[in-house]
Amino acid sequence: MLDLSLIVPVFNEEAVLPEFARVVTETLAPTGLNYEIIFVNDGSSDGTARFLESLVQSDSRVKAIEFSRNFGHQSAMTAGLRAAKGNACVIMDADLQDPPSLLIAMVEKWREGYDVVYAVRRSRDGESVFKKTTAAVFYRLLRSLAGVDIPPDTGDFRLMDRRVVDVLNALPERNRFLRGLVSWIGFRQIGVPFDRPARAAGETKFSLWKMLRFAVDGLTAFSRVPLRLVTVAGVGAFVASGSVLGWALWVRLYTDRSVPGWASLMGVILLLGGTQLLALGIIGEYLAHIFDEAKARPMYVVCSILANGGKKNGE
Ligand code: UDP
Ligand code: MG
Numbered sequence: 001m002l003d004l005s006l007i008v009p010v011f012n013e014e015a016v017l018p019e020f021a022r023v024v025t026e027t028l029a030p031t032g033l034n035y036e037i038i039f040v041n042d043g044s045s046d047g048t049a050r051f052l053e054s055l056v057q058s059d060s061r062v063k064a065i066e067f068s069r070n071f072g073h074q075s076a077m078t079a080g081l082r083a084a085k086g087n088a089c090v091i092m093d094a095d096l097q098d099p100p101s102l103l104i105a106m107v108e109k110w111r112e113g114y115d116v117v118y119a120v121r122r123s124r125d126g127e128s129v130f131k132k133t134t135a136a137v138f139y140r141l142l143r144s145l146a147g148v149d150i151p152p153d154t155g156d157f158r159l160m161d162r163r164v165v166d167v168l169n170a171l172p173e174r175n176r177f178l179r180g181l182v183s184w185i186g187f188r189q190i191g192v193p194f195d196r197p198a199r200a201a202g203e204t205k206f207s208l209w210k211m212l213r214f215a216v217d218g219l220t221a222f223s224r225v226p227l228r229l230v231t232v233a234g235v236g237a238f239v240a241s242g243s244v245l246g247w248a249l250w251v252r253l254y255t256d257r258s259v260p261g262w263a264s265l266m267g268v269i270l271l272l273g274g275t276q277l278l279a280l281g282i283i284g285e286y287l288a289h290i291f292d293e294a295k296a297r298p299m300y301v302v303c304s305i306l307a308n309g310g311k312k313n314g315e
């Protein structure tokens with residue numbers, strides 16, 4: 001039986017993959033752990049596939065799952081977790097921002113009996129002030145809105161025991177905000193702090209738009225608070241407009257004051273119009289989730305799986 005499965009989603013990472021493979025192998029060699037590395041190639045258009053092919057040939061502990069196109073980071077992690085055979089699984093990025101040296105500390109905690117060991121970013125190097133600030137706000141907002149205790153400043157770099165992975169794999173949810181789902185599962189969880197270095201090479205694969213989508217998906221998957229705010233705003237608007245209507249009727253019926261008030265009319269229309277559009281947008285986000293789940297399409301399409309006999313890992 002395998003001790004450890006490393007799951008590594010990759011999207012156009014040819015610049016950093018050779019270094020990643022070298023560092024991971026060097027880090028794990030002295031530990032004597034029986035491990036596999038599952039790369040999930042999320043529709044890369046550069047030389048990633050070619051490199052993975054040669055790596056699979058030269059190292060029987062390496063497997064590669066090739067997607068038919070780019071399905072996104074969450075789908076890639078899900079595919080890796082489903083294919084993993086280890087007693088524990090670790091998800092990590094290929095760009096060495098998740099330092100392999102931390103694996104040792106994670107395995108130690110796992111052996112102490114923890115089911116989930118997540119890496120907490122104490123600091124973040126090489127990232128823009130904008131990304132750091134938005135990330136800090138997002139993690140805190142999520143934590144305060146979500147019904148589950150999602151640790152702040154924690155990405156997907158984490159070790160999970162087999163029983164956690166089994167629960168995760170059995171969840172039918174298609175919109176997978178993995179870091180939230182893992183917290184939702186429970187069991188014994190602990191964080192290990194680390195300083196997040198800059199990317200070893202290449203560029204971030206998360207555009208501003210992708211990050212925004214990810215944040216909205218995460219928030220709406222784990223919190224009903226935005227929907228409740230819509231209801232509260234709706235009730236507020238209803239009460240306010242009822243009172244204004246009463247007042248207008250009273251003015252019309254019992255006084256002879258004329259009401260020219262163009263500015264106040266515009267104010268009310270714009271405010272109500274804006275609130276309604278925002279409310280519709282929020283409802284639309286939840287509706288989109290229901291739509292996706294109802295379509296029941298698979299989260300990804302695999303076009304090939306590369307593995308080299310796997311004699312070394314005893315399968
Ligand atoms: N990634 C992926 N699919 C995507 C985008 C990213 O598999 O659509 C992978 C990427 O190759 C990397 C990891 O997810 O291994 C994290 O991406 P990145 O380092 O670009 O994100 P950042 O660290 O900048 O948030
Ligand atoms: Mg990165």
